[in-house]
Amino acid sequence: MxxxxxxxxxxxxxxxxxxxxxxxxxxxxxxxxxxxxxxxxxxxxxxxxxxxxxxAKQKKIIGLIMPRLDSPTASRMVATLERYLRLKGYLVLIINTDNNQETELENIENLWRMNVDGIIIVATTVTEKHEEYIKKLDIPIIFVGQRIKNGVSIIYNDFEAGMKMGEYLGERVSSNVMYLCVDKSDMAVGIERKKGILKGLKNKGVTDIKCVHTDFTFNKTYKIVRDEMKKKRSDAIICSTDLQALAVYKVANEFGIKIPEELSITGFGGYEVSELVNPKLTTIRLDSEVMGHITAETMIKLLNEEDS
CATH class of the missing domain: 1.10.260.40 (lambda repressor-like DNA-binding domains)
Known part of the structure; x- marks a missing residue:
């Protein structure tokens, strides 16, 4: 038998x-x-x-999938999240995908097969495949930073943040604005934050806006902004993140452009390193510690109330 x-x-x-x-x-x-x-x-x-x-009883494990590990906001969030879950008796297994979507999807299933108790995904985009996993897998899954249908998401109000920044800058600059936007596959920053920024600027009568596409990295942003400023200098540059803003500071310094007299620069994130630039960067601080705490707390609630 x-x-x-x-x-x-x-x-x-x-x-x-x-x-x-x-x-x-x-x-x-x-x-x-x-x-x-x-x-x-x-x-x-x-x-x-x-x-x-x-x-199996030796450790209770939560899988955490990250698109990158060198982001200041991500590191603050992870530290808060890990500390909270550790105090609840859970080990956090961190997987870095290097912004590779296929790697992310593979590791969702890999973690499930490892019999982890739950999965947290710091997502850059949400696809139909992600939706399928929500339906298929029988453990709690939380998406951080992006909204997912029929699932649990912990997100910032990117539209509201973008609109506040757009209105703030629109009160100080009337035209010739460059906006460094990211790909639309990133629903939060590439769509919602962008909509908010453009709405805020429009509310203040600013319509002379050039959207320049880049990504979240320092090097690519630096090269793109440098090339754009060689062709035509902007009066203001709105960056999707503080890291992009730091790249713009570098370009401005190389070109001998005075900040903020000749160029206004704004960002999103509130990184500690942003405090080191002179003059200080105008930015909207995204509280990643609170994000990490809420995410960890939500995971514990889902584990305790799981209906499976």
Whole structure:
């Protein structure tokens, strides 16, 4: 007679292997599902592997997928999030994707197969594949920074932040504004923040705006802004992030442009390093510590109330 495995139990119950594993290791499982699992185990005389159960009990794990690890806001968020979850008895397993979407998607499934308790994704974009995972996987998944349908998202109000910045600058500059925007695949910054900025400027009567596409990196932004300023100098540059703004400061210094007398520069983020530039950068601070705390707190709530 073939030995009964945890996969066999899961198939008979009609749930994922991780749900059965959670039950065997004392995790939270819906009462109705728990009764069915208990009945199938009794009927099959299933004997779980004692070593595997001991190993599983050693650590409760949350997977954290990051697009990059060199962002100041990301590091602050991760530190807060990790500390909160550690105090709740969880180990945070961090995976860096280097902004590679395929790597991100692969690791969502990899973490699930590793039987982690939950997954947090600091997302740069949301695709149909992400939506499929929300429906398919039976563990809590939280998206940070991007909104996902039928799932849990922790986001900034990028439209409101953008509009406030647009209005602020629109009161000080009437024309010849450059806006450093990012790809539309980034719903939060590439669409919502952009809409807010343009609306804020329009509210103040500013319509002479040139949108210049770049990414979130310092080097690419520096090269693009340098080339643009060689062709025509702007009176103001609105950056999508503080890191972009620091690249603009470098260009301005090389060109001998006085800030803010000849060029106004604004950003988003509120990085500590932004305090080092002179004159001080005008920016909207995104509270990444609060974001990390809320994300971790939400994950614990989902784990405690999980309906699976």
């Amino acid at each position: 073939n030995k009964i495995t945890i996969n066999d139990i899961a198939k008979k119950v009609g749930v994922a292997k991780s749900t059965v594993s959670r039950y065997l290791n004392g995790g939270v499982v819906k009462d109705e599902t728990k009764k069915i699992i208990e009945k199938v185990i009794e009927e099959t005389n299933y004997k779980p592997n004692a070593f595997a159960r001991l190993k």
